[in-house]
Amino acid sequence: MSWEVVIGIETHVQLQTKTKIFSGASTEFGAEPNTQACLLSVAFPGTLPVLNDEVVQCAIKFGLATNAEIASRSIFARKNYFYPDLPKGYQISQYEIPIVGKGSLEIEVGDIKKRVRITRAHLEEDAGKSLHGVVKNGTGIDLNRAGTPLLEIVSEPDMSSAAEAVAYAKKLHELVRWIGICDGNMQEGSFRCDINVSVKPKGSDKLGTRREIKNLNSFKFIEQAIHYETQWQIEMLEEGKIIQQATVLFNPETAETRAMRSKEEANDYRYFPDPDLLPLEIPDEKISEIKAAMIELPHLMKARLERDYQLSPYDASGITSDKAVADYFFATLKEGAEPKQIANWILGQLFSKLNEHNLSIEDSPIKPQVLSLLLKRIQDATISNNSAKQLFEKLWMSPSLEIDALIEIEGLKQVSDSGLIEKMIDEVLKNNQAMVDEYRSGKEKAFNALVGQIMKASKGKANPGQVNDLLKKKLS
Amino acid sequence: MEDWGIKEISNLLRENKISSLEITTHYLQQIKQKNPEINAFITVDETRTLAQAKLADERIQKGEGDIFTGIPIAQTDIFCAEDWLTSCGSKMLHNFVAPYDATVVKQFNDVGAVNLGKTNMDEFAMGSSNETSYFGAVKNPWDLTRVPGGSSGGSAAAIAARMCPGATATDTGGSIRQPASLCGLTGLKPTYGLVSRYGMIAFASSLDQAGPMAKSSEDCAMMMNVMAGYDVKDSTSIDHKKEDYTKNIDQPIDGLKIGLPKEFFAEGLDHNVAKVIESAIDQYKKLGATIVDVSLPNTNLSIPVYYVLAPAEASSNLSRYDGVRFGYRTNQYDDLMDMYCKTRQEGFGDEVKRRILIGTYVLSAGYYDAYYLKAQQIRHLISEDFKKAFQVCDVIMGPTAPSTAFKANEKIDDPVTMYLQDIFTISTNLAGLPGMSIPAGSVNELPVGLQIIGNYFSEGLMLNVAHQFQKMTDWHKAVPQGLLS
Helix, strand or coil, X not given: CCEEEEEEEEEEEECCCCECCCCCCECCCCCCCCCCCCCCCCCCCCCCCCCCHHHHHHHHHHHHHCCCCECCEECEEEEECCCCCCCCCEEEEECCCCCXXXXXXXXXXXXXXXXXXXXXXXXXXXXXXXXXXXXXXXXXXXXXXXXXXXXXXXXXXXXXXXXXXXXXXXXXXXXHHHCCCCCCCCCCCCEXXXXXXXXXXXXCCCCCCCEEEEEECCHHXXXXXXXXXXXXXXXXXXXXXXXXXXXXXEECCCCEEEEEEEHHHCCCCCCEECCCCCCEECCHHHHHHHHHHXXXXXHHHHHHHHHHHCCCHHHHHHHCCCHHHHHHHHHHHXXXXXXHHHHHHHHHHHHHHHHHHCCCHHHCCCCHHHHHHHHHHHHCCCCCHHHHXXXXXXXXXXXXXXXXXXXXXXXXXXXXXXXXXXXXXXXXXXXXXXXXXXXXXXXXXXXXXXXXXXXXXXXXXXXXXXXXHHHHHHHC | CCCCCHHHHHHHHHCCCCCHHHHHHHHHHHHHHHHHHHCCEEECCHHHHHHHHHHHHHHHHCCCCCCCCCCEEEEECCXXXXXXXXXXXXXXXXXXXXXXXXXXXXXXXXXXXXXXXXXXXXXXXXXXXXXCCCCCCCCECCECCECCCCCCHHHHHHHHCCCCCEEEEEECCCCCHXXXXXXXXXXXXXXXXXXXXXXXCCCCCCCCEEEEEECCHHHHHHHHHHHECCCCCCCXXXXXXXXCCCCCCCCCCCCCEEEEEHHHHCCCCCHHHHHHHHHHHHHHHHCCCEEEEECCCCHHHHHHHHHHHHHHHHHHHHHHXXXXXXXXXXXCCCCHHHHHHHHHHHHCCHHHHHHHHHHHHHXXXXXXXXXXXXXXXXXXXXXXXXXXXXXXXXXEEEECCCCCCCECCCCCCCHHHHHHHHCCCHHHHHHCCCEEEEEEEEECCEEEEEEEEECCCCHHHHHHHHHHHHHHCXXXXXXXXXCCC
């Protein structure tokens, strides 16, 4: 029998706010344990939550970016369970009425586009952390993270392969960073996915029983986990066994998933509206204000880059994969370089250098003004593309060097004096009569070989375009 | 010293006829003398209290004093007060020293009031007799074999025994008004949201409200001027315009329309208590008030609704007492689950456990709609009843409690009978309305309270209505026999 896999994803996006969702404590990552645990984070008796408006703005931005309904009135509820890193004994979340309702996100796998429906997105607070092996004979609790704002984004089970799931996760990751609501740092847990996987006979309408893979914080893990889980479920079904609904963990060392708890042991969370918080009312004006201040969304910018600057879909995708990259592109464009060439250089030369040094584009030693000037020197035929690449290397190491001076010092200035070039051509033709004959007898290759000789004679400085034209003339 | 109220003490302090140190010392002596018997205080700290009094005197000398500067009052132990033991009457918090001040505590500190100590209360404010406290039962100064009411029984007994002129208290289902009634005091539960809940240990968040307890309406009004006000730290606090509650207290009340709900004079009300209430109403007629009959048809549902909603919220509010971060933790345990179970088993008393169990049950999957949601719907109906009644009257009056103070141990093993103590007070909490109890007479030398219920934010009017009665009567001045030394 052949099988189909059905995947839905719940993503916890840590919102990029200065303070926690219900208190003024800092949300900064990596501080000493419990130094960011305010009275509320510790759940001292008598403390009360007060909603941070920044968090609401983030959720609204996300709703607008996914074309979703934004609830004019949503409710915070308490999800009750006992755990040492959950100080109040309940998590404040949204249950029946979330702030963001139905929306969607378009993903691309290869050339195929697909719209993934988003069921809802709701606000909630993160829990603290248990620290094992830090305290002697016990477990330590770090409440710095307790109360960090999260937006939980729930998709419909619209994905049917690991590739689609990864495409969705990447697209979502790009989007939340783009609109500035999440720093996207997956290693620090700012963006983590729970993946619901089920398998059904191909063509069947009835969904299989799902298992939920918890807390994946890399795209690679998502892919590996889905592959393993899908295989495991298919094997079980083919052996005639029944899949139990369960929560599973992914082990990155073995790339396997393993059941953590089954549904029977699941908690009854006893949700009810939190009486400490009033319903969250969002007036239309607030949504309009945020909408007016929103930056152009990546899919719209991509279309614009293709339309107005004739970038290829591939290049436009690359430029709009990250807000900082797009900013870099437009900053370079503003300085006067040519758009297609800028895109080429960013996605080629610059990206490979950034990757090599593990830098983000914001930290690139070569700034847009410098890149733009370099590209303009190619355009105005001062230097060749190859020379520009050499200069790029030099500038990477010493970004403060002045380009035009450097061209002089390095002697990279292109020779565009046709008299000089003609002289060189004549010299080369004289010394390579055999090649000339080959060309004349119809061997096109010989032409390139001659160009190579001329460039060599000019020590690479002759303008290749001019060399081509003049050589053609001479040989005709 | 004479049996002064807050207002008199304030005047004497400002006229330099007495110092805060003198009056504070007086009350500390009273506490030393009477508290071992009454058990109204859980914590007294003479050094800190006297230091506060000295500071207050300095403020007054420099002319920087507020009308409340130097006045000693007691704080109920439900309020966190920085560096004070804050137990909420529970073993669970028997060692909890609060790291911060509740807004109410801060408000009194800011005006320079002196904190005489933390008063006893039913554990986590759950009870109507102050018998559920881990720190022992409180006795009623009017008859030491009887209960002072609850949950704010410590504050009530402390004032009745003249160990303080006023105290803070909290009311979730009648916990200010019923002890005020049983101890012959004036107590006010304000409109929900008028006084900040920040730093007040939560029992049932949507019902809890703090208020003043004192001998007279005038004194309560002065305390309200300190306590009422919007607080950004409490999301349910209401941004109501600051009022001076003493301003209109002397206004005549002729033409006042008093609504008498027939449901408040029905079965269950002690015959003699009813008579006291009727004669108090007659007194109001003499003051020019007119009487209208009103109906609150869902009164009988208020107790069942309350005992779904309050325990539901409590079961969640009390989850934080898990032995992990503060408070009591069991000595011996095998693993995490064992630690949770033993800590909560040993740290909570019976009544608290009963309510956690009820609350957990009504919120459970499959029961939520039948209990919690249904109760919320009825809660709405109860509010509507009041809304209708207030279309034809200015205030509603009736008994505060169905009887006078009952004997200790009489009802503690019969929770359902105990719950009926709050039959006349609970509905105002459910509606979020302000309610008040004032001394209106006595039965067999035990005080009887008249309840005054007002519309939202009508505390000014209620205090005025109460004051006019107190100008005509002496019930609020009555002192338990043998206590005034």
